[in-house]
Amino acid sequence: MQRVSKEAPLQDNQTRLWIDTDITIGTHGKLMAFRDVDDGYALGALFRSQEVDIVGLSSTRGNTDDIAITTAKAKEFTARFGPNSLTVTAGASVNFESDHYTKATLPDGVKALAEQLQQGRLTILAIGALTNIALLLEYFPELSGQIEQVICVAGRRSVDQHFISGSHQPRPFRISILSLMFLRFTNC
Numbered sequence: 001m002q003r004v005s006k007e008a009p010l011q012d013n014q015t016r017l018w019i020d021t022d023i024t025i026g027t028h029g030k031l032m033a034f035r036d037v038d039d040g041y042a043l044g045a046l047f048r049s050q051e052v053d054i055v056g057l058s059s060t061r062g063n064t065d066d067i068a069i070t071t072a073k074a075k076e077f078t079a080r081f082g083p084n085s086l087t088v089t090a091g092a093s094v095n096f097e098s099d100h101y102t103k104a105t106l107p108d109g110v111k112a113l114a115e116q117l118q119q120g121r122l123t124i125l126a127i128g129a130l131t132n133i134a135l136l137l138e139y140f141p142e143l144s145g146q147i148e149q150v151i152c153v154a155g156r157r158s159v160d161q162h163f164i165s166g167s168h169q170p171r172p173f174r175i176s177i178l179s180l181m182f183l184r185f186t187n188c
Contacts, residue, residue, distance in 0.1 A: 015122075016121065016122035016123065018116060019058070020127070022129060023040060023070055027069055039063075044081055054083070054086055056087060057089070062129040096131045096138075107132065114136060114139075124150045
């Protein structure tokens with residue numbers, strides 16, 4: 001839930017939160033199947049939570065390769081169920097490649113996240129691909145100290161598939177100063 005105004009103080013123990021989502025609820029996937037609803041449930045609960053101050057929401061790819069779909073769905077869902085003052089910004093439209101962007105051409109979602117980090121520490125909830133966070137860390141490494149933690153809720157296609165962190169991961173995720181929490185969707 002957001003504060004009444006930007007000038008109002010945070011409630012006791014309220015966490016500043018940025019959400020990075022690949023919401024596709026209600027869109028058709030392959031063979032006319034509807035996309036999953038997990039991001040919708042998470043957003044709905046967070047929009048009503050007294051424990052968080054949601055300062056921004058960015059779209060990411062993951063459930064679809066089309067950033068326009070996740071951005072449109074995030075805007076629609078937020079307009080219907082979220083706070084009126086919450087801004088939704090588009091994230092990266094391609095996979096992470098450090099030479100694809102410059103600071104000037106970064107997606108609006110990454111720039112908006114950087115602006116919020118410049119205003120104060122926050123927690124990032126990543127419920128989609130981690131591309132926007134990787135770009136943030138690549139182009140704004142000085143802001144990594146402003147991140148309380150990154151909570152990554154990741155799905156998997158089978159019980160044998162797991163997120164493995166290590167030296168083979170893209171460079172931004174080998175930064176040891178970040179507090180990372182990985183949750184399999186099956187644990188939620």
